[in-house]
Amino acid sequence: MAEPTPVEPPPWACGTKGLCPRCGAPGLFAGVARFAPVCAACGLDFASFNVGDGPAAFLTLILGTIVTVMAITLELTVQPPFWVHILLWLPITIGAVVGSLRVAKGMLLAAEYRNAAREGRIDERP
Template identity: 65%
Template sequence: MLPGEAPTPAQVALKGLCPRCGAPTLFRGWTEFASSCRVCALDLSTFNVGDGPAAFLTLIIGAVIVVLAITVELSLSPPFWVHMLLWIPLTAAAVVGSLRLAKGALISLEYRHAAEEGRIKRP
């Protein structure tokens, strides 16, 4: 990334960069956004990615896990506790692990496209 150039959504998501200046100041915790960038003072509290990333990740990763669980069941027929031991932690780790990436990408796209809440024009 060149100086003065805004980072791509992938860079923001992977490295936790500020979508304006590229400083690694996007997150305060694992998935919690900082209130503002310490370098360029971009107010990150105005962005709202909501629960969209969590919902989509749960559905997508859930579908993958179900296919894997069915495949393991049909090919190996392990006891029920093996399924519990495998799929519950794997699902939780996959959703939480990818949540940071999804939230970073969405906030980057929201900044890049100046997305705002829809408003109805009144006559």
């Protein structure tokens, strides 16, 4: 009897649960936001994927917009002293970015795997 083929998990599950995008086994991360070199279950080489600064750029734009809107809203409604903004928004921003970086990196790696994304090549056919 043949062994059943594992179902590829969706990208959100890879990011939130740290699952391998090929086999669904846990172990995508070796640290807080550092990928493991390979999947211990199926041998997928995580080092061959290059998520680069994509997750950090997306998080900077998305979370930066949200925090900025909230800070402006607080300023216009309550008008607290400047130190309140520093004590409030600095930890919230750092916590949100660090907390969501792992998820964003996992989702982007899974999307690269699912779409077979590779570096662009110039087609030199005549």
